[in-house]
Amino acid sequence: MLGFIAAPLVVMAILVYGIVLSMERGPSMVAEPVGAGAGDTGGANAIGRSLFGSGDAGRSIPAEQTARGAVLVVRDAGGVANAERPIVLLTNHGRWEAAGAEPLVLGADGLWSIALPPPGPGQTEPMAFRFAVLDGGETLVELDTAGEPMGERRLPRVNEDEAVGEEPLVYEFVVVGFGAGG
Incomplete structure (x- = not known):
């Protein structure tokens, strides 16, 4: 009976630990980064220049x-x-x-x-x-x-x-x- 009560708590602890660990590492970049900004930003620089008008917007x-x-x-x-x-x-x-x-x-x-x-x-x-x-x-x-x-x-x-x-x-x-x- 103690197993039925403890099992959900253990599963919850493992899930919380996995979530915390994945948040520290960040998302896994499977594909090669492309576009303006490349690196980890993947185009965020181009979006920023387009929205705020600094630099070449490319039009x-x-x-x-x-x-x-x-x-x-x-x-x-x-x-x-x-x-x-x-x-x-x-x-x-x-x-x-x-x-x-x-x-x-x-x-x-x-x-x-x-x-x-x-x-x-x-x-x-x-x-x-x-x-x-x-x-x-x-x-x-x-x-x-x-x-x-x-x-x-x-x-x-x-x-x-x-x-x-x-x-x-x-x-x-x-x-x-x-x-x-x-």
């Missing part, structure tokens, strides 16, 4: 959708383009049609540029802005250093902190040459 937006707008600057290393045959910008927003291509403006410094205006109030583009450049005759495509067609380009994403301001974001790239596509 980025497409450069062409910033309130600053963007300017594309092109250096024609091959010297193919000229005032009569300017470099033109072909975009996915213009459905890649050469008829809708916009000419870049030749500056006094020999660089070609075009301004991409910021989106209007409440205006957002449903698809990422992709573009390619052609020679002014719209027959020669941009080539890479291996002489292959370059394909489409994209503007980088920017942190929200960089997205505010008055001056447009400037992106410069070099066109190695133009040639027949394909």
